[in-house]
Amino acid sequence: MPLPFLTADRSFEAADDIALPYDDRSRWRRPYRPGPWRVGVAALWLLLASFVLFGAVIIALTSSAASAAVVFAVALAVIAAALRLLRMGVWVSARGLRHVAFLVTRTVPWKRVIAVRTVQQPVRWAGLPRTVQGQALIAVRKDRAAEEPGPLLTTHTLDFLGRAPAFDRAADTVEAWAAEYRRG
Structure with a gap:
């Protein structure tokens, strides 16, 4: 008998998507759990x-x-x-989008984000130089619309390696935050 209150792998539908009264949307939060790897x-x-x-x-x-x-x-x-x-990964808040890498953290306010979308492209496998075909979540910025944006999340990072549904949920959540806060 599964004990859903003790596991981190509850179904996505079981989670309430309604913001709670004490839910502070101005705090930085990662819209997904760190992966097992x-x-x-x-x-x-x-x-x-x-x-x-x-x-x-x-x-x-x-x-x-x-x-x-x-x-x-x-x-x-x-x-x-x-x-x-x-701590590495993508963090969102009402103020913007934050991408935390191992040595560098970049924060982009929502007003400078043109689009956040999922694309099919070669991605690095587990952060190594080897590339494989996969999906990536990218954010196109106003000040850098002409250059190729780097991926925020990919299906082959340590968070989503072998967990394609978790990547889809995380990408949908970041896209939803972007759609909500780009409108103003």
Whole structure:
């Protein structure tokens, strides 16, 4: 017997699309859940960080504090990278569209967005240089309408790898936010 209140994979129809009275639409929110591949990679990085922290404690007890501080700094860098990996993705609010990459975050106000649409194109597989045929969600901006827009979401990122229905729901949600706030 499934327990839907304990799982993250409830059906899309079961979710209420009605904004609740306490629902603050000016807060930045990700319109989809992080995928299992993204969470798994981040969990492995955090596991690695725990071993490095354990090593820092052993080095602090048996060797110099300076060596332990260097190893501790490496562990903090691994933790920060894992948390940034979990934060990556597309975020929306009443103010605009935010695309969070590993090193860069770009925010575009809705008034500068011409269109948000899903296109069929070659996309990078899991962020690697290898490309495969897939779908991508792109946002065309007023100030950069002439150049080719980069994808916001693709069917082959760590969030949607092997989860095509989840990509469709996320793309529809971002397109709905764009349609609502471009109107004003």
